[in-house]
Amino acid sequence: xxxxxxxxxxxxxxxxxxxxxxxxxxxxxxxxxxxxxxxxxxxxxxxxxxxxxxxxxxxxxxxxxxxxxxxxxxxxxxxxxxxxxxxxxxxxxxxxxxxxxxxxxxxxxxxxxxxxxxxxxxxxxxxxxxxxxxxxxxxxxxxxxxxxxxxxxxxxxxxxxxxxxxxxxxxxxxxxxxxxxxxxxxxxxxxxxxxxxxxxxxxxxxxxxxxxxxxxxxxxxxxxxxxxxxxxxxxxxxxxxxxxxxxxxxxxxxxxxxxxxxxxxxxxxxxxxxxxxxxxxxxxxxxxxxxxxxxxxxxxxxxxxxxxxxxxxxxxxxxxxxxxxxxxxxxxx
Numbered sequence: 001x002x003x004x005x006x007x008x009x010x011x012x013x014x015x016x017x018x019x020x021x022x023x024x025x026x027x028x029x030x031x032x033x034x035x036x037x038x039x040x041x042x043x044x045x046x047x048x049x050x051x052x053x054x055x056x057x058x059x060x061x062x063x064x065x066x067x068x069x070x071x072x073x074x075x076x077x078x079x080x081x082x083x084x085x086x087x088x089x090x091x092x093x094x095x096x097x098x099x100x101x102x103x104x105x106x107x108x109x110x111x112x113x114x115x116x117x118x119x120x121x122x123x124x125x126x127x128x129x130x131x132x133x134x135x136x137x138x139x140x141x142x143x144x145x146x147x148x149x150x151x152x153x154x155x156x157x158x159x160x161x162x163x164x165x166x167x168x169x170x171x172x173x174x175x176x177x178x179x180x181x182x183x184x185x186x187x188x189x190x191x192x193x194x195x196x197x198x199x200x201x202x203x204x205x206x207x208x209x210x211x212x213x214x215x216x217x218x219x220x221x222x223x224x225x226x227x228x229x230x231x232x233x234x235x236x237x238x239x240x241x242x243x244x245x246x247x248x249x250x251x252x253x254x255x256x257x258x259x260x261x262x263x264x265x266x267x268x269x270x271x272x273x274x275x276x277x278x279x280x281x282x283x284x285x286x287x288x289x290x291x292x293x294x295x296x297x298x299x300x301x302x303x304x305x306x307x308x309x310x311x312x313x314x315x316x317x318x319x320x321x322x323x324x325x326x327x328x329x330x331x332x333x
Contacts, residue, residue: 216250
């Protein structure tokens with residue numbers, strides 16, 4: 001399994017490879033699968049059978065995005081029309097390369113000189129946005145790519161990471177965090193301009209609804225990580241600090257705010273601050289992404305390293321448990 005180069009930094013939680021984001025779609029049946037009733041459910045992640053293979057599951061059927069020669073991971077999925085986009089990274093034998101796959105065909109966002117990852121993808125019209133980070137040789141630089149062209153969000157002075165991108169009209173929002181000494185600056189960038197939400201936390205997901213900007217992540221209270229959601233900069237704690245808890249994804253439907261994450265390794269989804277457990281405390285589990293379609297709540301994640309998607313709390317396994325596998329993002333169309 002992949003070993004993060006920054007996993008030992010102070011206050012950075014080791015979460016596995018979970019992430020990030022999936023956003024609004026529309027209803028409809030799959031024209032290519034007449035036997036399938038209801039919306040199409042897309043999930044990306046990986047299956048590790050020696051080398052990790054990036055995968056996309058459509059209605060539970062897996063398609064490999066990488067060939068297994070080297071490790072590869074898919075962290076985020078977005079569907080636009082008939083096109084399926086995934087963001088992630090793939091090792092090229094000497095370095096990690098940030099990538100976006102469109103209908104299974106990869107485009108490299110970085111040149112392989114330095115370590116880079118794409119953690120989130122969002123499509124607006126004909127424009128494809130990806131958020132992630134790339135090393136400058138000594139520090140991590142938070143970046144957003146538009147149609148393959150990179151813009152740095154941080155100046156390279158401190159370690160910085162972009163984890164989620166959301167486009168609303170002409171505005172591009174990116175959520176992430178930046179180290180500043182012993183502080184973790186929870187950050188949301190709007191059109192490249194940073195706003196700090198906290199100096200003891202990480203932002204993992206951003207969602208814009210009307211004029212409201214929601215960010216999900218977690219804050220450190222001195223002893224535990226507290227799952228947190230910010231609305232227009234105002235924080236609401238989702239956990240009480242008794243146990244470590246992380247929030248990894250936020251989705252807003254009407255007046256309801258859904259957040260996926262885990263507390264004490266129990267996968268959870270919070271609706272308007274009220275938690276529902278998806279798994280029991282007996283298993284190691286994580287919820288990495290939430291998507292609302294109509295009245296249905298979809299969550300992607302894993303339990304005992306079996307990739308899973310939950311619909312209204314009912315789990316479907318995407319992997320068979322032979323290998324380590326995780327589901328990182330879900331999108332419903």
